[in-house]
Amino acid sequence: MHEIIAKQGLSPNVTRLDVKAPRLAKIRQAGQFVIVHRAEGAERIPLTIADADPEKGTIALVIQAVGKSTRDLVAMEPGEFITGIAGPLGKPTELIEKGRALCVGGGVGTAVVHPIAQGLHRQGVSVHSIIGGRSKEWVIFEQELRQLGEVTVCTDDGSHGRKGFVTEAAKELLSAGGIDIVYAVGPVPMMRAVVNLTRPMGVHTIVSLNPVMVDGTGMCGGCRVTVDNQTFFACVDGPEFDGHLVDFEGLMDRLGTYREFEQRATHACESGQCKVGLH
Amino acid sequence: MKIDRQKMSEQDPLQRSTNFGEVNLGLQEKVALLEAERCLQCRDPKCVSGCPVMVNIPQFLELLSEGNLAAAAQSLLNDNALPSVTGRVCPQETQCEIECIRGNKGLPVAVGYLERFVGDWARGNREQVPMQVAAPTGRKVAVAGAGPGGLTAAGELARRGHDVTIFEALHKPGGVLVYGIPEFRLPKAIVEDEVARLQQAGVKIVCNTVIGRTYTIQELREQFDAVFIANGAGLPVFMNVPGENFKGVYSANEYLTRVNLMSAYQFPQADTPVLVGRRVATVGGGNVAMDAARTAKRIGAEASIIVYRRTRKEMPARAEEIHHAEQEGIDFEFLVAPVEVIGDEKRWVTGLKCVRMQLGAPDASGRARPEIIPGSEFVIPCDVVVVSIGTRANPLLTATCPEMKLNKWGNIVVDENGMTNLPGVFAGGDIVRGAATVILAMGDGKRAAAAMDEYLKTAPPLGSQTV
Numbered sequence: 001m002h003e004i005i006a007k008q009g010l011s012p013n014v015t016r017l018d019v020k021a022p023r024l025a026k027i028r029q030a031g032q033f034v035i036v037h038r039a040e041g042a043e044r045i046p047l048t049i050a051d052a053d054p055e056k057g058t059i060a061l062v063i064q065a066v067g068k069s070t071r072d073l074v075a076m077e078p079g080e081f082i083t084g085i086a087g088p089l090g091k092p093t094e095l096i097e098k099g100r101a102l103c104v105g106g107g108v109g110t111a112v113v114h115p116i117a118q119g120l121h122r123q124g125v126s127v128h129s130i131i132g133g134r135s136k137e138w139v140i141f142e143q144e145l146r147q148l149g150e151v152t153v154c155t156d157d158g159s160h161g162r163k164g165f166v167t168e169a170a171k172e173l174l175s176a177g178g179i180d181i182v183y184a185v186g187p188v189p190m191m192r193a194v195v196n197l198t199r200p201m202g203v204h205t206i207v208s209l210n211p212v213m214v215d216g217t218g219m220c221g222g223c224r225v226t227v228d229n230q231t232f233f234a235c236v237d238g239p240e241f242d243g244h245l246v247d248f249e250g251l252m253d254r255l256g257t258y259r260e261f262e263q264r265a266t267h268a269c270e271s272g273q274c275k276v277g278l279h
Numbered sequence: 280m281k282i283d284r285q286k287m288s289e290q291d292p293l294q295r296s297t298n299f300g301e302v303n304l305g306l307q308e309k310v311a312l313l314e315a316e317r318c319l320q321c322r323d324p325k326c327v328s329g330c331p332v333m334v335n336i337p338q339f340l341e342l343l344s345e346g347n348l349a350a351a352a353q354s355l356l357n358d359n360a361l362p363s364v365t366g367r368v369c370p371q372e373t374q375c376e377i378e379c380i381r382g383n384k385g386l387p388v389a390v391g392y393l394e395r396f397v398g399d400w401a402r403g404n405r406e407q408v409p410m411q412v413a414a415p416t417g418r419k420v421a422v423a424g425a426g427p428g429g430l431t432a433a434g435e436l437a438r439r440g441h442d443v444t445i446f447e448a449l450h451k452p453g454g455v456l457v458y459g460i461p462e463f464r465l466p467k468a469i470v471e472d473e474v475a476r477l478q479q480a481g482v483k484i485v486c487n488t489v490i491g492r493t494y495t496i497q498e499l500r501e502q503f504d505a506v507f508i509a510n511g512a513g514l515p516v517f518m519n520v521p522g523e524n525f526k527g528v529y530s531a532n533e534y535l536t537r538v539n540l541m542s543a544y545q546f547p548q549a550d551t552p553v554l555v556g557r558r559v560a561t562v563g564g565g566n567v568a569m570d571a572a573r574t575a576k577r578i579g580a581e582a583s584i585i586v587y588r589r590t591r592k593e594m595p596a597r598a599e600e601i602h603h604a605e606q607e608g609i610d611f612e613f614l615v616a617p618v619e620v621i622g623d624e625k626r627w628v629t630g631l632k633c634v635r636m637q638l639g640a641p642d643a644s645g646r647a648r649p650e651i652i653p654g655s656e657f658v659i660p661c662d663v664v665v666v667s668i669g670t671r672a673n674p675l676l677t678a679t680c681p682e683m684k685l686n687k688w689g690n691i692v693v694d695e696n697g698m699t700n701l702p703g704v705f706a707g708g709d710i711v712r713g714a715a716t717v718i719l720a721m722g723d724g725k726r727a728a729a730a731m732d733e734y735l736k737t738a739p740p741l742g743s744q745t746v
């Protein structure tokens with residue numbers, strides 16, 4: 001059982017929950033995630049450990065409410081308990097030891113980029129983050145990232161930072177040279193755009209993949225992704241991979257497996273009649 | 280008086296293929312006593328040597344036939360901690376029952392049914408078969424994995440007075456018994472009962488804890504006097520054919536986990552979905568394949584087809600499961616091997632392209648090797664494919680303990696006491712044997728517990744180990 005200690009809305013659909021998990025707070029490394037099982041009967045969903053406070057024994061989960069499971073989670077209040085949190089799962093981020101790193105975060109991916117930037121900063125790597133959102137209110141983790149290095153903010157409507165996509169800002173920065181590695185986390189189209197940018201430049205680019213998961217321990221194979229024409233289980237072999245070798249089409253496609261169910265689950269919980277049977 | 284082998288009553292095949300209620304309904308006490316009387320009480324009971332954990336079968340059957348249920352239960356529980364489970368899932372026809380002298384002329388004693396009967400009686404009458412727990416030894420033992428191997432070891436260690444903590448990766452204890460084997464074959468309530476019994480005996484169970492991630496084996500060694508690893512063989516093997524990542528292709532582990540552990544058949548009351556499929560093709564011929572194919576039918580598939588590359592005779596599944604699958608209208612494609620998963624333009628599965636096989640010379644396992652018949656390609660139309668061709672050792676735990684000796688398949692190597700090359704670290708079940716059986720995992724747990732108990736008598740106190 002994990003008590004929710006604090007709750008904070010970060011953007012219109014992103015919520016931060018600080019949750020008691022002393023062991024995880026102590027040992028988690030950049031790039032690792034947890035499987036959250038909110039309550040009996042709930043789905044098991046993967047969420048990145050966006051931050052941790054080993055002293056308080058808490059981890060931060062930054063959750064974009066996209067469907068039933070994430071909505072149920074962000075509806076929880078401080079003082080309530082999450083039944084199970086398993087982790088830290090996945091391989092820690094491959095952090096460079098010196099040089100200059102570019103971290104690109106889109107939407108909730110910015111929260112996933114944060115621990116990576118933290119890890120790099122701790123190593124003494126110079127970090128430049130480019131983060132974006134639809135408009136000012138959608139930009140998250142700006143202050144946190146500013147403490148780790150330079151930050152460029154992009155919004156679609158120009159209401160904050162520069163107007164345009166993160167990829168445009170990334171392109172300028174990369175063209176200027178001097179970037180040793182890129183870490184990109186966000187919606188699949190964003191990550192694909194970033195790797196298409198860095199590939200001709202030969203800049204190593206790491207992306208974090210978000211396939212559907214169940215156990216998170218390599219037992220089901222549901223999270224399989226294709227990288228360099230080979231099958232990997234993202235929960236144990238990833239979730240971070242060499243972006244230049246990832247089959248993004250395949251990832252996007254498999255993410256659509258349960259779309260019809262998701263719509264029904266969301267619909268059922270919106271209309272308050274969770275009784276519609278499948279058969 | 281001649282008594283015939285008693286029959287197990289079953290749910291009607293047509294009815295049961297649409298529900299998750301148990302298929303076998305159990306024996307009445309009267310019937311069980313009658314069946315127990317069929318035991319000839321052989322002096323040199325072959326059935327006992329057929330049992331991987333050498334349950335004293337004639338003894339518990341004799342007590343049962345006398346109507347002394349408490350004594351029968353006590354006798355059985357001394358040899359086998361989970362009789363309600365093994366009575367349901369052991370392949371008796373190749374273990375105890377095949378050895379039964381009665382089988383030479385007629386049918387063997389229904390040892391499995393009786394084991395189940397006595398086990399279930401014991402569950403309902405716990406106060407008559409209390410677990411005797413020795414005085415605390417002050418020794419702490421960690422168990423990694425709450426499958427049958429880990430649960431058995433934990434019980435045996437607790438009984439001997441050790442302070443036992445089980446760490447389980449998933450949110451529920453039971454291992455394959457809860458995520459793999461479906462409700463209609465092994466009701467979850469039985470596993471829950473057994474777990475509760477262990478907890479009453481003082482065993483602590485910590486779920487959502489992944490050894491190798493949350494704690495390493497090395498850390499467990501620092502905090503516990505001994506460690507038993509029973510994390511199973513949970514890594515699914517895929518076919519490695521084109522189209523295997525199309526939407527609608529599952530490993531049996533994922534398919535069964537969604538339905539059993541996550542109750543996807545109750546969607547949207549339960550949050551986890553599963554693709555139901557109108558036609559489901561399951562590749563493989565073991566218990567796992569039977570469970571997947573029968574599950575498909577239950578959640579609503581119009582057709583559920585087993586695709587197996589040898590013949591019915593070579594199928595490794597329990598005879599009863601094959602028989603039940605046939606009764607429930609599962610279709611079988613024998614001597615057929617998949618070569619490709621076919622999908623539409625949106626990469627949804629539309630079929631399984633296969634070739635026909637013929638049996639050639641025997642292979643290393645002694646079974647006839649299937650060979651492809653040239654030009655025999657055909658397509659089985661289907662929208663879900665469940666791959667059930669085996670599992671391997673999951674490297675998650677062992678990868679974080681490079682000092683531990685593994686064989687070339689990644690299974691942990693142990694000595695005759697179940698100890699690994701690391702002093703005080705024992706292992707058993709599928710992680711040692713590769714995918715095997717419930718009773719073998721239990722046997723390993725029991726044997727290792729005894730060896731651990733011995734080890735703990737002389738082991739250095741915590742903190743003084745030079746590792």
Ligand SMILES: Cc1cc2nc3c(=O)[nH]c(=O)nc-3n(C[C@H](O)[C@H](O)[C@H](O)COP(=O)(O)OP(=O)(O)OC[C@H]3O[C@@H](n4cnc5c(N)ncnc54)[C@H](O)[C@@H]3O)c2cc1C
Binds near residue numbers: 062210265
């Ligand atoms: C390693 C990893 C780390 C993750 N970290 C975070 C995180 O820190 N914060 C966060 O908000 N989310 C994170 N995710 C994604 C998150 O797990 C999913 O959004 C969540 O499972 C969706 O569940 P749901 O029931 O709310 O939505 P659903 O009803 O299942 O889905 C709603 C919509 O989201 C899409 N979707 C479903 N699953 C995923 C997925 N895995 N990734 C992306 N889109 C999906 C669906 O296609 C659908 O359009 C992570 C995923 C992985 C694999």
Ligand SMILES: Cc1cc2nc3c(=O)[nH]c(=O)nc-3n(C[C@H](O)[C@H](O)[C@H](O)COP(=O)(O)OP(=O)(O)OC[C@H]3O[C@@H](n4cnc5c(N)ncnc54)[C@H](O)[C@@H]3O)c2cc1C
Binds near residue numbers: 489491597
């Ligand atoms: C669908 C199916 C049907 C089967 N039917 C039969 C049958 O009818 N008869 C029969 O005899 N056998 C059957 N088997 C085989 C049998 O279930 C296994 O041989 C047996 O369960 C092995 O027991 P175990 O304790 O070694 O491992 P498991 O039962 O696999 O349990 C291992 C446990 O360890 C946990 N774990 C894994 N990694 C970690 C980690 N790193 N840290 C902590 N915990 C971890 C797992 O979550 C799991 O709970 C079947 C198997 C399947 C999959």
Ligand code: FES
Binds near residue numbers: 218
């Ligand atoms: S989530 Fe099941 S194997 Fe990765």
